[in-house]
Amino acid sequence: MIRRERQRHMSNATHGASGGSTAAGKAPTTQGKAGAGSGKLTTLALVMMNVTVLAGLANDVQQSFYGLTSVTYFLIGGLLFFLPTGLVAAELASGWGQRGGIFRWVGEGIGVFPAISCLLILWFQTTFTFGSGIPSMSATIGFFTTKYDWAVDFAKNSHSWKITLPIMIGWLAYYWFCCWLATKGVKTFSKVAQYGVILGTFLPLAVITILAVVYICQGNPIQTDMAPSALIPKWGGMSTLALAAGVFFSFAGIDMNAAHIKDLKKPNKQYPVAIFISMILTLLIFIVGTVIIAMVIPNKQINLLYTLFSTYRTLGATIGFPDLYLVFCWLGMLNSFAALITNLAGPSYMLGQAGRSGFLPKALQNNNKHGMPSRLMYTQMAVMTVIAFIVFFLPNVEGFVALITQAITILYLSYYVLMFVAFLRLRYTQPNRPRGFRVPGGKAGAWIVAGIGILASVFGIVLAFYPPAQLKAEVGSGATYDIIIIALLAFVVLACVWIYRASRKHKDWVDPSNQFAPFTWQIEGLKKPSLALSNIPSALVSAGQDPMGMPIKHPYGKDEMINLPDPKKDPNGQAEAAAALLAKHGITEPSDPKNVALVGDPTAGVKTLAYAPAPVHTDDDGNALPTPSDADIAAAPVPTDALAAAKRAMAEAKLVQADSIAMQNEAQALNNAARDDQELAKAVRRVQVDEAQAAEAAKAAGTTVGSTGSAADGTATKQ
Template sequence: MRPKGSSASSTPDIANRKMFSVAALGLLTAATVVTSLRTLPMMAQEELTMFFYIGFAALLFLIPAGLVSAELGSAFSERTGGVYTWVGEAFTPKVGFVAIWLQWIECIVWYPTELGFAAAAVAYAVGDNTIAQNTYYIGGFCILAYLLATLIALTGTRFLVKVAQFGFLVGIVFPCLILIILAVWWVVSGNPIGWETLTDPEVAVRRDGYDHPRWFPHINGLGAIAFLGGILLAFAGVEAQATHVSELRDTRRGYPAVIAIAAVISILVFTLGALSIAAILPYKEISVETGLFTAYERAFGQLLGVQWPVQALSWLIGYGALSGALAWLAGPSRGLLATAQDGMLPPWFQRENRVGVQKNILLAQFVVVAAISSIYILMDNVSTAFVLISVMAISLYIIMYIMMFAAVIRLRITQPDLPRSFRIPGGLPGVCIVAGIGLISVVFALVVSFFPPEQLTIKNPVTYVALNLAGIAIAITVPLLIFYFHNPSWRGEGGHQQQSFSDIDE
């Protein structure tokens, strides 16, 4: 019988080897934050006001979330479960279960939007971008691509990590570097810079008879900045690989460095990538769906008189988006396995394959993702489906972050002597300030997420809000019902390594 404090799995691939270096887990964490270049056009569409939004997300969300994840991750470095362990230790196992459930469900809802972008990239790669608006193509691609990702995940963490890391470098970092080089070349060659020709009052202000780019958003109601939640979600995920902290070779001191690597890479990719698109394309030509590819086409056509590199880069970008999905497969589903081993899910969900991968949870994920991907097939407008699915994902994830920020404060109060190799500076006041800033930012983003973004056309705002509310209600009610009806006999042999959970049935 495995002792209660032992690892959740005895397989060499998962538990008995310290398989991650700081750099390796740092890249994997960066890949869960920058899952693709999909959000660059959305940021670029804000022109120079992007610095406000990116600064808001980085300073008031990414950095607090990173610091909180570093402290919690180092405190429970020998425990798997991620936010389940953190929130469960701070409050109760039930609350921890809701937290990991929200993170897992957010991933499920998010996968089709990410893979939909990969489908668009492949459409450009084959030279027929018109099929990117074909709902049957998008839906079918999402289902098949996620099936491939699941099969890769089932081979084991080592192979999955290698594929995800390689995809991040060649499918995200490399295309972004090419975009930045093209933008610099575009500017030094004397071509018109996109933000120098602005006239739209949303992104430009008129002074002394001339139009100048805005540096601060034109706020005429909450709807004007509602898509801030989307940019906030673009920086989310820094905590997602915390389930692998026990596999880090330098568990206690290495995880803060992992967070730092991921944060720096994320800020650089988003800022420089979006700025490059805004430099190459006029404001009116930046499309949320196709702006990235249009920027490549314009730059290569104008500077080199060729288009074939766009197709080559599109293949890489599609692979990068797929690798982003792979990076997320490795984290939240592992945390959900910990809850299953603690008896919160039926024994069927505890089953692992010969290399220690949570095979039945991944199978359940595939079924749900395939069902959600069918929305693309059933709806006439792919853009509408993209927006509606994204709205739900934003709200669910923000609520999980509220729980995480609250957890770090409570743990400093209830377990002040818990060994932490990394502590947020300033004692309890410092933790309250850092986590408080994070709480304020995510609560604000949650509120504005109920207002349809003015940058996107939503015919029925009531539907927009109703779907968001319904998604939140269902996502929170389901784990509470599961916990209420769970059977103590579901608990696996020895359970998950929750030594300080006083009573798993509370």
């Protein structure tokens, strides 16, 4: 398992064919169109970002050592970890699609401290994994040239730090460039991820698949047992369990890009679809790539650093082009861009968003013009740089990196345990909350899926405390190994506790313009996640609210219900119901029924209220009269019989608008009500305005106006 983790973060920036690390880093307020996203991100782009995080041909090298057996492990891992994780993430995203991803889901189900801890764990995980892996990348620099034999020799042997240090500094510069590019916003790095994974992973996979057929047809020897019996795993003690766990958690990170869920146009529909497409493509990359490598490279010659290049070279030789490895090495840089940018942006993006809700000091809360927390991202890159130099100058690099990797693996799997627990709790604490997608099977199905995921995660956590045989020389006894692991875990846990407690004391850390909606249980007046029977979609509850950390603007009852018609039968009904509920809670945002998108997303068409303009007074020819000043209105004479004039003015105003006898009756009722003192005062004011308008009109015509004060009709005559 350690070797797999080590290989993943090394391969991200060396040959660039990797899909990312196990550290699947993990996305003005929520007012307005609460259920719809910005549309910056397409479903295809999200799929490619997911695949970038999860899969890559370099990740297949480790499992190719086990030949056809690894296919079985991939399938088992897909069923026991990947599928539960994808199903649960899809339901959580479709029910609680506001910004936050894992922070939102765990916070809704368990509470605030576990939620912010998840984000901090992911941030530390990415920082340590990528930082400790940077020094190793200098070993593969030779594969960017045509000197293959020299490149192999350079990768195998130790070299003077005077040679490798400048190379490492070059890779650090590359990392800093990727970090800078990630700060340019989701539209920029989603395009990089989309094209990077296509050119850096899918194109090489398609080519080597074709060349593998050519290789077999030419009669070249197949280096692994391809008999069906080879699919059955053979028990080899704890190493077998380590392999199983390593394969299981090759799939970790499917939830990472939930950070960008609000960048989808229709998140409740697009996110689940993207999850399942990503799962299929990831399995394809893992299985096909692993089998091809095992077929071409003899088991004893498999090396984590350069076996993928050897595969490219061997297959390229079948068509007389052994330097094919060089083409894919440089193409892989595009995938390296994708992997680095996605992982560098994800954790900081989500932590930065949550941090502005009061969980980070003000100094780390900036958002640049692209909506990215650039200061936090550069801070992460600076810490990674420090770690890279520490690792580079340590005498026992392998042991140090392995211990960090195992500690972070434990934290990362604990993160998934929290996600599964939150999912189960939400089935009971918010049972009626609409979800665009539900894990099938009701509560029984939810328990089976989440239970399998929890058991798989706990299995990996327990296994991580077992010191691998190949590291005994580096870490000493098993007790020493576990003590160091526990110390590293304690550091991260204490950091989470300290940051959370500090945020509780510093209420001024809250940015009133942050983009995080409050948790639904906060809006419903609960002090912590508790039973709430409301069936109002979370997007609707969040609409019109002030951001997280601010007082609740529009409280909802925890058991408040709403009638949401089936959009298939009544496509306008959801928008109308949403608008009525918003109006009930004092949120003046009428709905546009034709824009309603889907079940659980009734506010997709909610827009800002456009108030009717003030009436314009005109003369008999329809020309607008000048608007009198307040002084003119106050100086206007009042008719002798103000009550009669008020009656007439109010009745005529209503009669002009009336289209039926009912409206005329209502106008007459208003006439009678004018006797009330309050109505009289309003009528007097209206007459003053009319007199002032008349005076302005007369001035414009060059005449004077006087008031006769006629008791009969209150009209004015020219003198």
